[in-house]
Amino acid sequence: MAAPRPTRQFPDQPLPPPGPRATTVSRPGGRSSSVRRRVLDAVRTHLAEHGYDALSVDAVADRSGVHRTTVYRRWRDVGGLLADALTEAIDDTWSPTDTGTLDGDLHAVNREVYAALTAEPPVTAALIAASFRSEQAAAALRSFWADRYDRCAAIVHRAVDRREIPAGTDPRRLLVAATAPLYHELLLLRTLPDPRLAEQAAHATATAARAGAFTD
Amino acid sequence: MAAPRPTRQFPDQPLPPPGPRATTVSRPGGRSSSVRRRVLDAVRTHLAEHGYDALSVDAVADRSGVHRTTVYRRWRDVGGLLADALTEAIDDTWSPTDTGTLDGDLHAVNREVYAALTAEPPVTAALIAASFRSEQAAAALRSFWADRYDRCAAIVHRAVDRREIPAGTDPRRLLVAATAPLYHELLLLRTLPDPRLAEQAAHATATAARAGAFTD
DNA sequence: ATGCTATCGCAACACTTGTTGCGTTAAGCC
DNA sequence: GGCTTAACGCAACAAGTGTTGCGATAGCAT
Numbered sequence: 001m002a003a004p005r006p007t008r009q010f011p012d013q014p015l016p017p018p019g020p021r022a023t024t025v026s027r028p029g030g031r032s033s034s035v036r037r038r039v040l041d042a043v044r045t046h047l048a049e050h051g052y053d054a055l056s057v058d059a060v061a062d063r064s065g066v067h068r069t070t071v072y073r074r075w076r077d078v079g080g081l082l083a084d085a086l087t088e089a090i091d092d093t094w095s096p097t098d099t100g101t102l103d104g105d106l107h108a109v110n111r112e113v114y115a116a117l118t119a120e121p122p123v124t125a126a127l128i129a130a131s132f133r134s135e136q137a138a139a140a141l142r143s144f145w146a147d148r149y150d151r152c153a154a155i156v157h158r159a160v161d162r163r164e165i166p167a168g169t170d171p172r173r174l175l176v177a178a179t180a181p182l183y184h185e186l187l188l189l190r191t192l193p194d195p196r197l198a199e200q201a202a203h204a205t206a207t208a209a210r211a212g213a214f215t216d
Numbered sequence: 217m218a219a220p221r222p223t224r225q226f227p228d229q230p231l232p233p234p235g236p237r238a239t240t241v242s243r244p245g246g247r248s249s250s251v252r253r254r255v256l257d258a259v260r261t262h263l264a265e266h267g268y269d270a271l272s273v274d275a276v277a278d279r280s281g282v283h284r285t286t287v288y289r290r291w292r293d294v295g296g297l298l299a300d301a302l303t304e305a306i307d308d309t310w311s312p313t314d315t316g317t318l319d320g321d322l323h324a325v326n327r328e329v330y331a332a333l334t335a336e337p338p339v340t341a342a343l344i345a346a347s348f349r350s351e352q353a354a355a356a357l358r359s360f361w362a363d364r365y366d367r368c369a370a371i372v373h374r375a376v377d378r379r380e381i382p383a384g385t386d387p388r389r390l391l392v393a394a395t396a397p398l399y400h401e402l403l404l405l406r407t408l409p410d411p412r413l414a415e416q417a418a419h420a421t422a423t424a425a426r427a428g429a430f431t432d
Numbered sequence: 433a434t435g436c437t438a439t440c441g442c443a444a445c446a447c448t449t450g451t452t453g454c455g456t457t458a459a460g461c462c
Numbered sequence: 463g464g465c466t467t468a469a470c471g472c473a474a475c476a477a478g479t480g481t482t483g484c485g486a487t488a489g490c491a492t
Contacts, residue, residue, distance in 0.1 A: 031438090031439060031440065031487080031488055031489070032438085032439065032440090034488095035439080056478080057480085058479075066440085066441090067440065067442070068441095068442095068479095068480090069440080069482090070441075072480065072481075073439090073440090128348075128404065129345075129348035129349070131404075132341075132344075132345035132348065133345070138406065141404075145404075145405055173397075173416060176397050176401060177393070177397055177417065177420055180396035180399070180400035180401075181392050181393055183396070183399075183400055184392055184399055185392060185396075188344065188347075188399060189358065189392075190358060200389060204389075204393055204421075204424045204429040204430060205420075205424070207423075207424045207427045207429040208420045208421070208424035208429070211423045211424075211427060213419060213423040248469065248470090251469080251470075272448080272449080273450085274448075274449075282470085283471050283472075284449095284450090284471095284472095285451085285452090285470080285471070285472075286470055286471075288450065288451075289469090290469090292450095293450090
């Protein structure tokens with residue numbers, strides 16, 4: 001006979017878009033652009049200074065000078081804040097460096113992954129941890145990774161063009177094989193970071209690719 | 217001039233061992249073995265029925281009939297509960313199945329990993345999520361994985377003995393390369409589960425191993 | 433300038449989580 | 463049987479987290 005517990009939510013707005021709001025469009029009474037900037041700045045600085053564990057909606061609100069209620073209304077939870085901060089921080093001009101060989105290209109990508117996963121403070125790890133609790137953070141991460149893997153497909157195409165690996169090689173499978181060991185070791189198994197990881201995973205994957213292991 | 221915030225903890229006991237307590241040793245006044253069984257049963261059933269998000273110390277306490285305070289004292293948090301439930305559920309007799317080929321052995325292991333990661337309810341995913349917030353859960357997972365990778369080294373040794381792959385192949389690197397793509401796709405990238413993942417990752421890794429990609 | 437209104441600030445609340453001191457209970461030992 | 467003592471139950475508290483209604487305000491339009 002337990003009460004249904006109505007899972008309360010803010011009824012005011014239909015979950016307002018936390019994404020970049022058009023600044024020139026008609027929004028009478030809106031102060032949102034200024035608020036958003038202050039909040040997102042607070043997220044970044046607080047994350048850098050005190051880490052993920054200390055990141056709460058209240059802490060961000062206090063630091064930004066924006067009221068708790070406003071942050072809860074627009075971002076819902078910490079995951080929403082991180083998601084918005086991520087999408088804003090994305091570099092739209094990013095592309096994988098061209099070293100001339102598949103080994104080299106994969107190694108270059110893996111060095112970036114390695115750097116991101118061992119960065120201090122661990123913002124990437126924080127975002128991934130948050131993605132297990134917040135659908136917003138999970139969605140933001142998925143779209144970020146989808147974009148990066150799409151761009152990295154160029155690496156595979158270049159290798160095919162050089163006749164280094166067979167045509168019909170699946171870019172995604174190859175790229176996941178190359179990068180996944182880094183995430184696994186550094187994030188899940190939590191072994192002490194070894195910079196050779198990046199090169200070893202890149203080399204093993206390139207070897208498998210040359211043998212045609214990523215074609216159907 | 218902010219107050220140091222003394223990070224309060226229970227002073228009663230020096231963090232009691234949540235592990236299996238010797239039942240025959242002198243523990244005057246202790247009712248611990250019965251309590252532990254009731255609590256761990258509650259963790260399992262509650263996890264199975266309501267999932268990880270609904271798993272809280274209070275929920276487990278209510279269900280088990282054991283008082284909140286007792287659970288907090290002995291297990292500290294949800295991560296501690298999951299860690300204890302995991303170590304109790306571990307099958308000490310597990311060993312990798314011998315199929316006769318490296319491809320087959322890796323495929324068999326990967327099928328188990330795949331099954332664990334796609335199980336409903338997602339207890340493995342729950343444990344991994346918890347490991348980002350609880351040091352106890354993280355430690356339990358690390359030791360579990362360390363044990364499994366040690367046992368799986370037999371796969372690599374068998375392949376070396378069969379002259380399938382070169383001697384000097386690093387078992388751990390090989391095994392991580394084989395399994396990591398599953399964790400990455402199913403847990404992080406969260407693509408819709410594809411059973412072929414297990415076979416593809418196994419085959420690609422075996423190919424790389426035959427080419428000597430996992431030797432120094 | 434004046435009005436409109438979405439957004440924000442504010443106070444107050446409810447629920448969850450974690451902690452403490454202290455009295456009570458049950459397991460083991462004589 | 464009674465004694466000892468770690469483990470437990472209990473009430474009460476403290477802090478963090480999430481929610482609500484309502485009044486105030488800033489940005490835009492006219």
